[in-house]
Amino acid sequence: MTDPQFALTERVQQALAAAFGAEYSDADPLIRPSQFADYQANVAMSLSKRLRRAPREVAQEIAEHLTGRADDPFPGTVEVSGPGFLNLTLSDDWITAQVSEIHADPRAGVGVSASPQTIVIDYSAPNAAKEMHVGHLRTTIVGDALARVHEHLGHRVIRQNHLGDWGTPFGMLIEHLLDIGEEAAVAQLEAGEGNAYYQAARVKFDTDPEFNRRARARVVTLQAEEPETMRLWHIFMNATVRYFNKVYVQLGVTLTNEDIAGESMYNHVLAQVCDELQERGIAVLSDGALCVFPPGYTGREGQPLPLMIRKSDGGYGYGTTDMATIRYRVQDLKADRILYVIGVTQSLHMSMVFDSARLAGWLPEHVRAEHIQIGSVLGSDGKMFKTRSGKSVKLLELLDEAETRAAGVIQDREYDDAERERIAHAVGMGAVKYADLSVSHDSEYVFDFDRMLALTGNTGPYLQYAQARIRSIFRRGGVTPAETAGPIVLGHPAERALALQLLRFGSVVEEMAENSAPHKLASYLFDTASAFTTFFENCPVLKDDVEAATRASRLALCALTLKVMETGLGLLGVPVPERM
Numbered sequence: 001m002t003d004p005q006f007a008l009t010e011r012v013q014q015a016l017a018a019a020f021g022a023e024y025s026d027a028d029p030l031i032r033p034s035q036f037a038d039y040q041a042n043v044a045m046s047l048s049k050r051l052r053r054a055p056r057e058v059a060q061e062i063a064e065h066l067t068g069r070a071d072d073p074f075p076g077t078v079e080v081s082g083p084g085f086l087n088l089t090l091s092d093d094w095i096t097a098q099v100s101e102i103h104a105d106p107r108a109g110v111g112v113s114a115s116p117q118t119i120v121i122d123y124s125a126p127n128a129a130k131e132m133h134v135g136h137l138r139t140t141i142v143g144d145a146l147a148r149v150h151e152h153l154g155h156r157v158i159r160q161n162h163l164g165d166w167g168t169p170f171g172m173l174i175e176h177l178l179d180i181g182e183e184a185a186v187a188q189l190e191a192g193e194g195n196a197y198y199q200a201a202r203v204k205f206d207t208d209p210e211f212n213r214r215a216r217a218r219v220v221t222l223q224a225e226e227p228e229t230m231r232l233w234h235i236f237m238n239a240t241v242r243y244f245n246k247v248y249v250q251l252g253v254t255l256t257n258e259d260i261a262g263e264s265m266y267n268h269v270l271a272q273v274c275d276e277l278q279e280r281g282i283a284v285l286s287d288g289a290l291c292v293f294p295p296g297y298t299g300r301e302g303q304p305l306p307l308m309i310r311k312s313d314g315g316y317g318y319g320t321t322d323m324a325t326i327r328y329r330v331q332d333l334k335a336d337r338i339l340y341v342i343g344v345t346q347s348l349h350m351s352m353v354f355d356s357a358r359l360a361g362w363l364p365e366h367v368r369a370e371h372i373q374i375g376s377v378l379g380s381d382g383k384m385f386k387t388r389s390g391k392s393v394k395l396l397e398l399l400d401e402a403e404t405r406a407a408g409v410i411q412d413r414e415y416d417d418a419e420r421e422r423i424a425h426a427v428g429m430g431a432v433k434y435a436d437l438s439v440s441h442d443s444e445y446v447f448d449f450d451r452m453l454a455l456t457g458n459t460g461p462y463l464q465y466a467q468a469r470i471r472s473i474f475r476r477g478g479v480t481p482a483e484t485a486g487p488i489v490l491g492h493p494a495e496r497a498l499a500l501q502l503l504r505f506g507s508v509v510e511e512m513a514e515n516s517a518p519h520k521l522a523s524y525l526f527d528t529a530s531a532f533t534t535f536f537e538n539c540p541v542l543k544d545d546v547e548a549a550t551r552a553s554r555l556a557l558c559a560l561t562l563k564v565m566e567t568g569l570g571l572l573g574v575p576v577p578e579r580m
């Protein structure tokens with residue numbers, strides 16, 4: 001691991017063990033970046049209480065052990081300061097050696113997992129016949145970034161798009177399809193008019209007794225998977241999925257038809273799921289409904305809360321499907337880890353599903369199941385994001401608007417129309433996606449085109465521009481990044497600072513994967529772009545009076561920065577335009 005903070009943590013831990021005994025070998029040395037040195041370790045302060053010794057004395061002893069190893073000298077300097085801080089400064093030689101190593105590494109210092117896992121990621125999951133809304137957009141974007149990062153680290157990722165494609169509303173939706181004709185229905189659904197379609201069916205269901213009767217009868221034949229009903233259901237779903245795919249393609253997310261594993265997929269096992277849970281006493285009848293009561297969930301009056309798995313009328317619900325789903329993911333897909341990228345409002349449901357599945361033995365101890373809670377996307381009024389007319393926003397229109405607006409921020413005016421359109425597409429989608437990814441996934445944020453498309457600050461377009469600018473250095477210099485051989489020499493403090501920043505890439509990517517935190521990678525890339533800007537302002541690369549060796553070193557730093565930016569944005573799913 002080239003991350004200086006990790007390297008120093010390891011060193012200090014070894015010194016702690018040598019000084020105070022093996023039981024201190026995994027104490028956290030509390031290493032933080034510092035103004036006075038590269039890093040500062042604050043462990044002496046906390047250890048002093050445990051050791052009943054003065055913190056400065058403790059710090060002194062750690063310092064002696066850090067620097068006293070003739071066999072393996074400390075790669076820099078250690079200084080005790082103030083009440084007992086350890087100031088740690090890395091030698092230029094160490095930094096140069098590490099940075100040269102990752103410059104030569106096509107993965108720019110990102111490792112490959114030694115113990116690859118099967119990771120199931122449940123994301124996107126829009127509902128048929130309801131408008132796919134910005135909330136789904138966010139789970140799609142966050143889930144896709146997580147899928148990309150785990151794949152990059154060498155894990156086996158199984159994407160599961162848990163579409164809402166089953167249930168009682170499909171009775172009326174299918175009857176409406178018969179009323180308006182297959183062709184008209186398909187056209188409407190493919191165009192993303194699912195809401196209007198649903199509403200038209202709903203009005204008839206509420207006002208027309210004959211339609212109502214037909215819709216109910218259709219639910220029965222649907223549950224029985226009767227062939228003609230299934231044919232109609234497929235027509236409906238295929239058209240709907242074609243619309244979803246338009247959104248996925250425009251966004252550049254990796255979901256395909258192969259990843260569809262909607263609620264309907266579990267229809268034939270729901271009865272069995274209920275029977276098994278009931279026979280084993282994990283689910284019990286309560287007022288005619290079959291329920292699991294996982295311990296620890298109580299309502300306002302202290303009454304135990306149920307996860308309902310069969311309603312008193314015999315119907316199944318969201319809880320039933322999710323119990324079947326988790327069993328499938330563990331037993332059939334052999335998941336080691338399951339990520340549910342779903343709205344924060346469903347946290348009680350998810351937590352009850354996980355606990356019920358643990359009770360049933362369907363989610364063994366060694367399998368991690370996590371709800372990656374997605375915060376709401378708000379409008380400028382602080383309420384759920386809607387259009388001005390108050391209707392929910394049509395996603396494709398929103399994405400188109402992002403691209404139209406993006407065309408306005410493109411710098412160079414010389415592009416032909418095709419090129420301009422390509423860039424506007426990349427910048428528009430980059431802006432929308434980065435806005436979702438740069439804040440922690442569980443926080444709310446305000447959807448604001450002006451802010452997400454700004455060319456300064458922590459935005460997608462700023463980072464896209466930063467990498468495009470590095471590419472233009474190579475174009476002007478007449479070399480390719482792959483041709484840069486260095487050697488890297490760190491003369492200017494800005495070169496040193498940039499190198500230290502680049503060395504952290506591998507550990508930041510791992511942190512994003514471990515904690516499902518794309519925003520950590522986002523802010524790292526933002527800091528990297530800023531470190532590059534400072535470097536570029538202070539360290540000329542292509543000017544005539546730059547010596548050949550300096551130029552070679554700086555070009556190597558440019559190439560490594562570009563590789564880190566490109567790889568990092570790629571892991572977030574943010575496109576990287578050649579020029580902007």
Ligand code: ARG
Binds near residue numbers: 340
């Ligand atoms: N279709 C659901 C919704 O739109 C999300 C499904 C999430 N996945 C799951 N296994 N429950 O709210």
